[in-house]
Amino acid sequence: MSHKAPDHEPVSPERVRALPKHFAWMDHRLRDLLHRLTLEEIALLLFLHLAADKSGCSFWADSTIARKIGLREGEVVRARQGLLQKGFVAYRYPLHQILPAEEWSP
Numbered sequence: 001m002s003h004k005a006p007d008h009e010p011v012s013p014e015r016v017r018a019l020p021k022h023f024a025w026m027d028h029r030l031r032d033l034l035h036r037l038t039l040e041e042i043a044l045l046l047f048l049h050l051a052a053d054k055s056g057c058s059f060w061a062d063s064t065i066a067r068k069i070g071l072r073e074g075e076v077v078r079a080r081q082g083l084l085q086k087g088f089v090a091y092r093y094p095l096h097q098i099l100p101a102e103e104w105s106p
Contacts (some may be wrong), residue, residue, distance in 0.1 A: 015077035024050045027101040036086065040079040043069045045088055050095050 010016050026049045034042060047069050051058035062080075066073045080096070083089045087104050090097040 010060060024052065029101045029104075037088075038079065040071060040075050040083060041082045041086075041088075043071065044076060044079040045098075048089060048098055052096075052098055056057060058096050060096070061094060063069050 026046075037045065044065065047065055048058055051060055062073050062076045063082045069076075070075070080089065082093060084091055087100060090099055
């Protein structure tokens with residue numbers, strides 16, 4: 001029994017999304033590393049990607065991030081520590097910086 005390759009046409013062509021004026025991007029290589037992250041680290045990393053400027057930097061306070069992603073402030077701090085140790089972000093209060101994929105620890 002042969003399987004036909006999936007059709008790459010949108011399921012709902014009349015509802016294809018357009019890039020908004022303020023577009024955030026994430027490196028697709030991240031999907032192969034998600035298994036190395038906790039759910040809290042994934043939530044924080046996603047938030048930081050969405051909040052980052054073109055240099056990958058953002059200035060959101062831990063308390064605000066916690067409220068926005070539904071975590072306690074201590075969980076945000078622990079998630080950031082994990083992301084720092086794994087090479088996903090750099091941090092100097094109050095600045096978060098998403099690092100290039102080439103620097104993510106194997």
